[in-house]
Amino acid sequence: PLLLNASLEAATNFMAAVSVLEIDKKKITGIRSVESWQRNYPRDNHLANMLGYLDNERRGISGIEAMFDDIMTAQPGKLEFRRDVRGRPLPGGRIVVRPPRNGANIHLTIISPLQQIMEDKMRLLVEKYRPEHAYALMLNRQTGAVMAVVQYPQFNPNDRNTMLPENLPNHALYKCYEPGSIMKGLSIACAIENRCVSLATEYDCENGHWRYGGRALRDSHGYGVLSVAKIIQKSSNIGTAKIALDMGEELTYKGLAAFCLGQPTGVGFYPAGEKARVFANESRGLFKPLKYWDTLTVTRMPIGQGLSLTPWQIIQAWSALANGGVMMQPYIVEKVVYPDGHTVYSQPHCKATPISRETAQLMTSALKLVTQKEGTGRSAAVKGYEIAGKTGTAQIWVPADPVSKSKGYYSNSMHFSSFVGFAPADEPAFVLLVSAENPKGKFRTGGAVCGETFASIAKSTLEYLQIPPQLDPAEERKQLSRPKTVSLR
Structure with a gap:
């Protein structure tokens, strides 16, 4: 023809x-x-x-x-x-x-049905809040295996028209953010580990306004005296800063450094007896050595300001809270099969032990409060399950402009919003981070933007893994109460 x-x-x-x-x-x-x-x-x-x-x-x-x-x-x-x-x-x-x-x-270690679930849920978040970048990462806390990972913007390698320069980079490995209040989970864990506080220790949160080192620190609400457990639940900046002051600069620095902050995660392939293969040029983030700290650093770094982390560094650190204090090395390649049939497997191994099992258990009990009735992460609750986690709403730093001679400042309109947690809280099947850079709309906080998506992904994942609900209806009515309005933090 x-x-x-x-x-x-x-x-x-x-x-x-x-x-x-x-x-x-x-x-x-x-x-x-x-x-x-x-x-x-x-x-x-x-x-x-x-x-x-x-x-x-x-x-x-x-x-x-x-x-x-x-x-x-x-x-x-x-x-x-x-x-x-x-x-x-x-x-x-x-x-x-x-x-x-x-x-x-x-x-790969990726579980395809979970990857599809995460892709679908994150697409809804992106359509609703139109962030510049968005991420969802899920780890097996016992092995470090990557179960699913999504980032936006994306590209289709089968379609060169989608392969724009801004879509190609693996931003979750290379792009760093001030993490905001999700750092409080790590900071307070350090204080408990060093026996500086207990969950019952009380601090005056100054009705939401406190000056230290000549600068003001504020909470989103005016709180009075709160226990450490309530400071976590309410996400008090002032309470967390005072805890860090009692811990001191040296213990605060050493405690946070033990979570491998300021180091590439090295996610990749770890065969026994062979050299590891990792993603090239992964960012180290920004974690200032103690000698560069100023008067304010000890009150700002514990609340997630003055340091920058990649999404991978965040979920790696939080995996220790979920795994009894043991941080496993993240890896994404399960095995390599050579043409002759020879197979080499990745060997899960411990990377660090930043806190004890006792501290991890205490933190888990406090982090459960975050998703309960009075917590900042109520939107991340999943019916029938206990969820441990933390909201984060970091103001994005706008650098100084030498042309206009304007000074650097924290934006009131641009945020890095996130929710990180694990479920079920006492025997976690996974650790999950959901985050969005500069979401648009009326509500931009971690609880509002990321909590609901976290809950949706977590619910579908628990169902896929066939983990039955653990709370009886009476206990659930006490703990879980989804508000008609979103969380303000």
Whole structure:
């Protein structure tokens, strides 16, 4: 048949239906077959920023593609011999045959149904709040295995039109944020670990306004005297700052450093007896050494100001709270299967133990309060389950502008909103972080923007993992009360 004035798409579809062998056999004048290749990503944009992509030379230049490029790339066969002027092998000459070698297969720890759940839920968050970036990360707290990970904006490696410069980077590994109030979970854990406070210790929260070091510190509500447990539940900046002052600069710094802040997480592949493979150029974040602290640092860093962390650093640190004080090394590659069938597995291992099991249990009991009736994370509650977690609403720092000579300042309109937690609280099946950079709309707090999405992802995950509800209706009525209005923090 002859295609006249056909569109490129129509012609392509037609040619795809015709056997290449038939074309070659018929030897049609003006038509010939040309070999080409294309990497196919069956799930389109799913996990695209972690998987990465290939360049035009078939080289992996980002993500998993780059991490394993040397062993995933197939090697062509080779035939070597001496020949005469006519190209014929010389009699008695040595012939070397090297057969072609297929590339290795990389198996990830990602649980596909959970990845799909997270993709769907995060898409709704992005459509509703239109953040500049959004993230959701889920870890197995006992092994460090990555169960699912989503970031926005995304790209589809099958569609070059979506591969815009701003969509390609793996921002969860490279982009840093002041974490805000989710740091309070780590800071207060340090104070309990060092026996500076108990959950019953009380602090005067100064009715929401307190001056220290010549600067004011405020709470979103005016609180009076609160116990440490209530300081966590209400997310009091003033209470947390006073706890850190009692702990002192040195213990505060050492305690937070024990959570591996200021270090790349090294998420990747950890085979026994072999060199680990990790994502290249992961950010260290910003965690100032003690010698650079000023008078205010001890009151600001514990509430999530004056340091910057990647989403991966945040969830790695929180995994220790969920796992009895033990922080496992995050990894995303489960195993590598070589062409000959040889299989190498990633070996889960402990990365650090920043707090004791006793401290982790005490923190869990306090973090449960956050998702209960009077907590700032009520929207993250899941019916029938106890959820331990923390809201975060960090004002984004606007740097000084040398052109206008304006000084740097914390914006009142731009926030990094987040909710991080684990479920079920006492025997967690997962640790989950949901965060959004500069969400739009009337409500921009961590509880309002991320709590509901956390709850939705957590509920679907618990159902998928077939973990039955744990609270009886009477106990649930006491603990869980979803408000008609969103949390103000």
